[in-house]
């Protein structure tokens with residue numbers, strides 16, 4: 001929004017500092033040509049703090065003892081929470097029809113953990129839970145779904161479990177009727193389905209937050225790498241590969257690719273979907 005940029009000004013040097021700090025702490029990368037997107041998203045936060053320059057805001061984020069709270073606001077402001085139920089279902093079908101049966105035929109007693117690593121407001125892990133429930137898996141085997149996002153605001157919404165029409169664009173009406181109840185113009189997820197998912201706030205760029213979750217043999221990390229630099233993706237994928245057991249299955253978004261970024265995973269077709277496998 002020109003108003004903010006004009007008011008605050010963002011000299012190239014300050015933009016570079018702020019952009020690099022955000023990249024280092026979140027993995028999110030704004031090229032020089034995307035300067036205005038970053039300024040539009042951050043300007044309201046800078047103004048709320050009473051600053052009149054981005055450089056002051058940079059110093060707050062980098063050095064202030066209370067920067068933790070401010071980083072929460074930054075993450076919420078930069079988070080693009082575009083998601084919906086039953087998105088890119090070929091991968092979820094491959095999970096339910098091939099990977100889960102394989103897991104339980106090989107490790108009969110062991111529980112299976114599935115991690116949705118940038119789940120936004122929760123539609124992805126709830127889709128996985130619905131699909132597993134429809135196939136009767138929860139009655140037959142111990143399966144745990146963990147879902148996280150770096151945006152605490154997104155996870156608050158996921159915990160609330162109230163969804164608007166946009167989230168249902170691909171979900172068949174009978175499934176909506178089965179798993180959701182209408183509530184004042186929105187839809188509340190059934191408590192039993194909601195209880196299948198454990199929610200957490202975790203930043204993919206912070207090793208200590210990701211390492212315990214990345215021990216899951218199945219990771220969905222979809223439609224977040226499109227916002228990351230190649231270097232940030234490499235770091236995250238390398239951590240996944242060090243932590244995941246074998247075989248480990250990693251799903252990324254249809255518009256994303258790891259082919260030039262890692263040799264730790266084989267790219268394979270499984271049950272009609274593409275998946276990166278750690279052997």
Ligand SMILES: C[S@@+](CC[C@H](N)C(=O)[O-])C[C@H]1O[C@@H](n2cnc3c(N)ncnc32)[C@H](O)[C@@H]1O
Nearest residue numbers: 026079082083118120150151203204222223224
């Ligand atoms: C477009 S949504 C993807 C939602 C879902 N995975 C899907 O495919 O429908 C991208 C999400 O990535 C999250 N995100 C961005 N940077 C992240 C980071 N460093 N760690 C974890 N999540 C991050 C955003 O907060 C946002 O909720």
